Amino acid sequence: MVRLINKDNAKYVAAVLNGILKTQEIFTQIKSIGHPDIGPCLYALWHGNQFCVYGIPNRDKLNILISTSIDGDIITHCVGNLGLKTIRGSTARKGAVSGTMQILERIKEGESAAIMVDGPKGPARKVKGGIIKIARMANVPIVPVHWYSPQINFLKIPSWDSLRTPFFFTRIINIYGTPIYIPKDIDSEQELMYREKIKQSLLNLEAKAPEIYKEVKKEIPWTLNLNLNYQRFN
Secondary structure, X not given: OOOOOOOOOHHHHHHHHHHHHHHHHOOEEEEEEOOOXXXXXXXEEOHHHHXXXXXXOOHHHEEEEEOOOHHHHHHHHXXXXXXXXXXXXXXXXXXXXXXXXXXXXXXXXXXXXXXXXXXXXXXXXXXXXXXXXXXXXXXOOEEEEEEEOOXXXXXXXXXXXXXXXXXXXXEEEEXXXXXXXXXXXXXXXXXXXXXXXXXXXXHHHHHHHHHHHHHHHHHOOOOOOOOOOOEEEO
């Protein structure tokens, strides 16, 4: 079976996707709710909410963990042009050492990282253990983050992760959970407990999001973002 995206055409696909994302920036407004404003941390999000990283404050100091696949090459090109930093690797077995070491190095430099806790291949909404390991090694908190909009043009893509993406004028909120601190010395049973805690925090944010949006929607400007940089209102 021939791949539609391969090494020969990846750069062209990346250019097209980058143009789409840059255009969408003009029409997207994101307001942060409950951001803890703490130092280096690990943002935990579902793979389907990966685009919410655009609304995280101080994104010039935010690193996104991206796989070393061809698809990852395309994503790296796009997010780099949107002002985000990337780390190539994984928290899974393949690429785990490289990805983990790069994240630890960036954290030492005072930067943060965002990890899709059920990615890159799922199953959806099942927290994997990589983020727990890195949080323990780096001694930084995990901050759950979820984004939400009730607009019909906040599209759900029919993919394994139910990827969400804005289309045209879209007002969105990013909401953040209470930071989760992982003790350095935990056993396998305790690790499962913290993985469940992260999952429940993300699900709770999702459940609360509609009501929070109603409370703050009038505070989100309905204007073109002509700075070509996703608006963040904190």
